[in-house]
Amino acid sequence: MGRMPAFNGDARSIKEGKKTMLKKPSAVLFAVLAVACIATAGCTVRLVSDYDPVTDSQLSDVYHATDALLTRMELLASEPTTARTACSPDQFAGDYQQIVSRLRLLGVRNAARDHNSITNEQLALLTNNIETLRKLQRVRYNQTQADTAGAANNGCLLTDELVPVRRTLDQTVTAMMKLELAKRDFRKGE
Amino acid sequence: MSLDAGQLATAMIAAAKGQLKKKWPSVREYAESEARKTAETLVMIERLSALGKISKEEADLLLQMQRNSANAVLLTVKGMGLLAAEEAINAAVGAVKTVVNKAVGFALI
Numbered sequence: 001m002g003r004m005p006a007f008n009g010d011a012r013s014i015k016e017g018k019k020t021m022l023k024k025p026s027a028v029l030f031a032v033l034a035v036a037c038i039a040t041a042g043c044t045v046r047l048v049s050d051y052d053p054v055t056d057s058q059l060s061d062v063y064h065a066t067d068a069l070l071t072r073m074e075l076l077a078s079e080p081t082t083a084r085t086a087c088s089p090d091q092f093a094g095d096y097q098q099i100v101s102r103l104r105l106l107g108v109r110n111a112a113r114d115h116n117s118i119t120n121e122q123l124a125l126l127t128n129n130i131e132t133l134r135k136l137q138r139v140r141y142n143q144t145q146a147d148t149a150g151a152a153n154n155g156c157l158l159t160d161e162l163v164p165v166r167r168t169l170d171q172t173v174t175a176m177m178k179l180e181l182a183k184r185d186f187r188k189g190e
Numbered sequence: 191m192s193l194d195a196g197q198l199a200t201a202m203i204a205a206a207k208g209q210l211k212k213k214w215p216s217v218r219e220y221a222e223s224e225a226r227k228t229a230e231t232l233v234m235i236e237r238l239s240a241l242g243k244i245s246k247e248e249a250d251l252l253l254q255m256q257r258n259s260a261n262a263v264l265l266t267v268k269g270m271g272l273l274a275a276e277e278a279i280n281a282a283v284g285a286v287k288t289v290v291n292k293a294v295g296f297a298l299i
Binding site for chain 1: 213220224227228230231234235238243244245247248251252254255256258259261262263265266268269270272273274275276277279280283
Protein backbone atom coordinates (compact mmCIF):
# COMPACT_ATOMS: atom_id res chain seq x y z
CA MET A 1 0.00 0.00 0.00
CA GLY A 2 3.04 2.32 0.21
CA ARG A 3 5.24 3.45 3.01
CA MET A 4 3.54 5.50 5.70
CA PRO A 5 5.40 8.55 6.94
CA ALA A 6 6.81 8.20 10.48
CA PHE A 7 4.23 9.01 13.10
CA ASN A 8 5.34 11.40 15.72
CA GLY A 9 1.96 12.31 17.07
CA ASP A 10 1.37 15.68 15.43
CA ALA A 11 -1.62 16.60 13.26
CA ARG A 12 0.48 17.14 10.15
CA SER A 13 1.92 13.64 10.07
CA ILE A 14 -1.55 12.19 10.67
CA LYS A 15 -2.76 14.15 7.65
CA GLU A 16 0.20 12.98 5.53
CA GLY A 17 -0.50 9.42 6.59
CA LYS A 18 -4.13 9.66 5.60
CA LYS A 19 -3.18 11.11 2.18
CA THR A 20 -0.81 8.21 1.46
CA MET A 21 -3.40 5.64 2.54
CA LEU A 22 -6.05 7.14 0.31
CA LYS A 23 -4.00 7.47 -2.92
CA LYS A 24 -3.61 3.87 -4.08
CA PRO A 25 -6.87 2.37 -2.71
CA SER A 26 -9.04 5.04 -4.39
CA ALA A 27 -7.33 4.33 -7.75
CA VAL A 28 -7.88 0.59 -7.27
CA LEU A 29 -11.48 1.16 -6.23
CA PHE A 30 -12.13 3.31 -9.28
CA ALA A 31 -10.55 0.65 -11.50
CA VAL A 32 -12.73 -2.08 -9.96
CA LEU A 33 -15.85 0.01 -10.41
CA ALA A 34 -14.88 0.79 -13.99
CA VAL A 35 -14.42 -2.91 -14.79
CA ALA A 36 -17.75 -3.75 -13.17
CA CYS A 37 -19.40 -0.97 -15.11
CA ILE A 38 -18.03 -2.11 -18.46
CA ALA A 39 -18.61 -5.81 -17.76
CA THR A 40 -22.22 -5.34 -16.78
CA ALA A 41 -23.50 -2.67 -19.12
CA GLY A 42 -20.72 -1.26 -21.33
CA CYS A 43 -21.70 2.03 -19.71
CA THR A 44 -20.94 5.56 -20.82
CA VAL A 45 -20.91 8.30 -18.22
CA ARG A 46 -23.17 11.30 -18.95
CA LEU A 47 -22.75 14.55 -17.03
CA VAL A 48 -24.56 16.81 -19.49
CA SER A 49 -27.63 16.20 -21.66
CA ASP A 50 -27.29 15.02 -25.25
CA TYR A 51 -27.23 17.39 -28.20
CA ASP A 52 -30.77 18.25 -29.28
CA PRO A 53 -31.15 19.44 -32.89
CA VAL A 54 -34.65 20.74 -32.12
CA THR A 55 -33.33 22.97 -29.33
CA ASP A 56 -30.55 24.12 -31.65
CA SER A 57 -33.10 25.05 -34.31
CA GLN A 58 -35.54 26.70 -31.87
CA LEU A 59 -32.72 28.81 -30.44
CA SER A 60 -32.05 30.07 -33.95
CA ASP A 61 -35.73 30.99 -34.24
CA VAL A 62 -35.52 32.95 -30.99
CA TYR A 63 -32.44 34.71 -32.28
CA HIS A 64 -34.16 35.65 -35.57
CA ALA A 65 -37.14 37.11 -33.72
CA THR A 66 -34.89 39.04 -31.31
CA ASP A 67 -32.76 40.30 -34.15
CA ALA A 68 -35.86 41.55 -36.01
CA LEU A 69 -37.04 43.39 -32.88
CA LEU A 70 -33.67 45.07 -32.31
CA THR A 71 -33.30 45.99 -35.99
CA ARG A 72 -36.68 47.72 -35.86
CA MET A 73 -35.65 49.65 -32.75
CA GLU A 74 -32.32 50.60 -34.36
CA LEU A 75 -34.07 51.95 -37.48
CA LEU A 76 -36.43 54.03 -35.37
CA ALA A 77 -33.53 55.34 -33.30
CA SER A 78 -31.56 56.35 -36.39
CA GLU A 79 -34.41 58.37 -37.93
CA PRO A 80 -34.47 61.90 -36.50
CA THR A 81 -38.08 62.40 -37.62
CA THR A 82 -39.42 59.32 -35.84
CA ALA A 83 -42.73 60.15 -34.22
CA ARG A 84 -43.00 59.49 -30.50
CA THR A 85 -45.93 57.12 -30.98
CA ALA A 86 -43.77 54.84 -33.15
CA CYS A 87 -41.69 54.02 -30.10
CA SER A 88 -44.58 53.39 -27.77
CA PRO A 89 -44.07 50.02 -26.03
CA ASP A 90 -47.57 49.01 -27.21
CA GLN A 91 -46.24 48.98 -30.77
CA PHE A 92 -43.90 46.14 -29.85
CA ALA A 93 -46.28 43.90 -27.90
CA GLY A 94 -46.59 41.42 -30.79
CA ASP A 95 -42.81 41.12 -31.18
CA TYR A 96 -42.31 40.36 -27.50
CA GLN A 97 -45.17 37.90 -27.48
CA GLN A 98 -43.58 35.96 -30.32
CA ILE A 99 -40.19 35.79 -28.59
CA VAL A 100 -41.65 34.85 -25.21
CA SER A 101 -43.81 32.12 -26.67
CA ARG A 102 -40.77 30.61 -28.45
CA LEU A 103 -38.84 30.74 -25.18
CA ARG A 104 -41.68 29.00 -23.36
CA LEU A 105 -41.67 26.22 -25.93
CA LEU A 106 -37.92 25.82 -25.48
CA GLY A 107 -38.39 25.84 -21.71
CA VAL A 108 -40.97 23.08 -21.73
CA ARG A 109 -38.88 20.90 -24.02
CA ASN A 110 -35.65 21.34 -22.09
CA ALA A 111 -37.20 20.90 -18.66
CA ALA A 112 -38.08 17.36 -19.73
CA ARG A 113 -34.51 16.40 -20.63
CA ASP A 114 -32.12 14.66 -18.21
CA HIS A 115 -28.85 16.31 -17.05
CA ASN A 116 -30.04 19.56 -18.57
CA SER A 117 -29.99 22.02 -15.64
CA ILE A 118 -27.43 24.29 -17.31
CA THR A 119 -29.54 24.88 -20.43
CA ASN A 120 -32.60 25.43 -18.24
CA GLU A 121 -30.77 28.07 -16.20
CA GLN A 122 -29.60 29.76 -19.37
CA LEU A 123 -33.15 29.87 -20.72
CA ALA A 124 -34.26 31.61 -17.53
CA LEU A 125 -31.48 34.20 -17.99
CA LEU A 126 -32.43 34.82 -21.63
CA THR A 127 -36.10 35.19 -20.70
CA ASN A 128 -35.13 37.66 -18.00
CA ASN A 129 -33.09 39.62 -20.54
CA ILE A 130 -36.07 39.94 -22.88
CA GLU A 131 -38.28 41.11 -19.99
CA THR A 132 -35.61 43.58 -18.92
CA LEU A 133 -35.40 44.95 -22.46
CA ARG A 134 -39.13 45.51 -22.37
CA LYS A 135 -38.79 47.38 -19.05
CA LEU A 136 -35.96 49.43 -20.51
CA GLN A 137 -38.14 50.46 -23.42
CA ARG A 138 -40.91 51.55 -21.05
CA VAL A 139 -38.51 53.50 -18.86
CA ARG A 140 -37.09 55.36 -21.87
CA TYR A 141 -40.54 56.05 -23.28
CA ASN A 142 -41.84 57.40 -19.98
CA GLN A 143 -38.95 59.82 -19.62
CA THR A 144 -40.36 63.00 -21.09
CA GLN A 145 -37.55 65.39 -20.32
CA ALA A 146 -34.49 65.89 -22.45
CA ASP A 147 -31.47 63.92 -21.22
CA THR A 148 -28.72 65.92 -19.51
CA ALA A 149 -26.74 65.99 -22.75
CA GLY A 150 -29.53 68.18 -24.12
CA ALA A 151 -30.88 65.86 -26.78
CA ALA A 152 -34.64 65.69 -27.23
CA ASN A 153 -36.23 62.47 -26.10
CA ASN A 154 -38.73 61.04 -28.57
CA GLY A 155 -39.25 58.00 -26.36
CA CYS A 156 -37.16 55.66 -28.51
CA LEU A 157 -34.19 53.73 -27.14
CA LEU A 158 -31.04 55.51 -28.28
CA THR A 159 -28.76 54.13 -30.97
CA ASP A 160 -25.93 54.15 -28.41
CA GLU A 161 -28.09 52.36 -25.87
CA LEU A 162 -29.03 49.65 -28.34
CA VAL A 163 -25.38 48.70 -28.85
CA PRO A 164 -24.94 47.12 -25.38
CA VAL A 165 -28.48 45.71 -25.64
CA ARG A 166 -27.61 43.87 -28.83
CA ARG A 167 -24.26 42.74 -27.48
CA THR A 168 -25.78 41.24 -24.33
CA LEU A 169 -28.57 39.46 -26.19
CA ASP A 170 -26.17 38.13 -28.81
CA GLN A 171 -23.82 36.97 -26.09
CA THR A 172 -26.60 35.16 -24.22
CA VAL A 173 -27.97 33.35 -27.26
CA THR A 174 -24.46 32.53 -28.50
CA ALA A 175 -23.56 31.06 -25.10
CA MET A 176 -26.55 28.72 -25.34
CA MET A 177 -25.80 27.72 -28.92
CA LYS A 178 -22.14 27.19 -28.05
CA LEU A 179 -23.06 24.75 -25.32
CA GLU A 180 -25.58 22.91 -27.44
CA LEU A 181 -23.05 22.47 -30.24
CA ALA A 182 -20.37 21.40 -27.74
CA LYS A 183 -22.69 18.58 -26.66
CA ARG A 184 -22.49 17.34 -30.24
CA ASP A 185 -18.85 18.15 -31.04
CA PHE A 186 -17.20 16.96 -27.81
CA ARG A 187 -18.82 13.55 -28.25
CA LYS A 188 -17.98 12.97 -31.91
CA GLY A 189 -16.79 9.43 -32.40
CA GLU A 190 -19.01 7.94 -29.69
CA MET B 191 -3.70 -13.30 -15.49
CA SER B 192 -1.75 -10.57 -13.84
CA LEU B 193 -3.53 -7.26 -13.55
CA ASP B 194 -1.59 -4.54 -11.85
CA ALA B 195 -3.69 -1.85 -10.16
CA GLY B 196 -0.93 0.67 -10.57
CA GLN B 197 -0.62 -0.07 -14.30
CA LEU B 198 -4.38 0.18 -14.69
CA ALA B 199 -4.52 3.49 -12.85
CA THR B 200 -1.66 4.84 -14.97
CA ALA B 201 -3.44 3.87 -18.20
CA MET B 202 -6.66 5.46 -17.00
CA ILE B 203 -4.98 8.70 -15.94
CA ALA B 204 -3.08 8.94 -19.24
CA ALA B 205 -6.31 8.44 -21.22
CA ALA B 206 -8.16 11.02 -19.13
CA LYS B 207 -5.33 13.55 -19.37
CA GLY B 208 -5.20 13.11 -23.16
CA GLN B 209 -8.88 14.01 -23.48
CA LEU B 210 -8.60 17.02 -21.18
CA LYS B 211 -5.55 18.31 -23.06
CA LYS B 212 -7.51 18.11 -26.31
CA LYS B 213 -10.68 19.81 -25.08
CA TRP B 214 -9.50 22.35 -22.52
CA PRO B 215 -7.93 24.89 -24.94
CA SER B 216 -11.28 25.50 -26.69
CA VAL B 217 -13.00 26.04 -23.33
CA ARG B 218 -10.34 28.49 -22.21
CA GLU B 219 -10.38 30.35 -25.54
CA TYR B 220 -14.13 30.84 -25.33
CA ALA B 221 -14.00 32.00 -21.69
CA GLU B 222 -11.26 34.54 -22.43
CA SER B 223 -12.92 36.02 -25.52
CA GLU B 224 -16.28 36.37 -23.76
CA ALA B 225 -14.66 37.98 -20.72
CA ARG B 226 -13.19 40.64 -23.03
CA LYS B 227 -16.60 41.29 -24.64
CA THR B 228 -18.22 41.59 -21.20
CA ALA B 229 -15.61 44.12 -20.09
CA GLU B 230 -16.12 46.20 -23.26
CA THR B 231 -19.90 46.23 -22.81
CA LEU B 232 -19.58 47.32 -19.17
CA VAL B 233 -17.34 50.20 -20.23
CA MET B 234 -19.93 51.24 -22.84
CA ILE B 235 -22.72 51.30 -20.27
CA GLU B 236 -20.63 53.28 -17.83
CA ARG B 237 -19.71 55.82 -20.51
CA LEU B 238 -23.36 56.35 -21.55
CA SER B 239 -24.28 56.92 -17.94
CA ALA B 240 -21.37 59.29 -17.28
CA LEU B 241 -22.28 61.34 -20.37
CA GLY B 242 -25.86 61.66 -19.13
CA LYS B 243 -27.25 59.97 -22.23
CA ILE B 244 -29.08 57.37 -20.11
CA SER B 245 -30.71 57.67 -16.71
CA LYS B 246 -29.63 55.70 -13.63
CA GLU B 247 -32.64 53.45 -14.05
CA GLU B 248 -31.70 52.67 -17.63
CA ALA B 249 -28.08 52.03 -16.62
CA ASP B 250 -29.26 49.61 -13.91
CA LEU B 251 -31.41 47.70 -16.39
CA LEU B 252 -28.56 47.49 -18.90
CA LEU B 253 -26.25 46.23 -16.15
CA GLN B 254 -28.80 43.60 -15.19
CA MET B 255 -28.88 42.39 -18.79
CA GLN B 256 -25.09 42.28 -18.83
CA ARG B 257 -25.01 40.29 -15.57
CA ASN B 258 -27.45 37.77 -17.04
CA SER B 259 -25.38 37.39 -20.16
CA ALA B 260 -22.14 37.01 -18.19
CA ASN B 261 -23.84 34.28 -16.14
CA ALA B 262 -25.01 32.56 -19.31
CA VAL B 263 -21.40 32.53 -20.54
CA LEU B 264 -20.14 31.12 -17.23
CA LEU B 265 -22.76 28.39 -17.42
CA THR B 266 -21.52 27.47 -20.89
CA VAL B 267 -17.95 27.33 -19.58
CA LYS B 268 -19.20 25.07 -16.78
CA GLY B 269 -21.06 22.89 -19.30
CA MET B 270 -18.04 22.61 -21.58
CA GLY B 271 -15.88 21.74 -18.56
CA LEU B 272 -18.33 18.99 -17.62
CA LEU B 273 -18.28 17.69 -21.19
CA ALA B 274 -14.47 17.61 -21.13
CA ALA B 275 -14.56 15.78 -17.78
CA GLU B 276 -17.11 13.35 -19.13
CA GLU B 277 -14.90 12.55 -22.12
CA ALA B 278 -11.93 12.09 -19.77
CA ILE B 279 -13.86 9.70 -17.54
CA ASN B 280 -15.13 7.69 -20.50
CA ALA B 281 -11.62 7.55 -21.96
CA ALA B 282 -10.31 6.27 -18.62
CA VAL B 283 -13.03 3.63 -18.50
CA GLY B 284 -12.14 2.69 -22.08
CA ALA B 285 -8.48 2.31 -21.06
CA VAL B 286 -9.54 -0.21 -18.40
CA LYS B 287 -11.12 -2.32 -21.13
CA THR B 288 -7.89 -2.27 -23.18
CA VAL B 289 -5.61 -3.13 -20.24
CA VAL B 290 -7.83 -5.90 -18.91
CA ASN B 291 -8.27 -7.58 -22.29
CA LYS B 292 -4.52 -7.41 -22.90
CA ALA B 293 -3.79 -8.93 -19.49
CA VAL B 294 -6.15 -11.87 -19.99
CA GLY B 295 -5.17 -12.37 -23.62
CA PHE B 296 -8.69 -12.22 -25.03
CA ALA B 297 -11.67 -9.85 -25.20
CA LEU B 298 -13.02 -10.46 -21.73
CA ILE B 299 -14.84 -7.12 -21.69
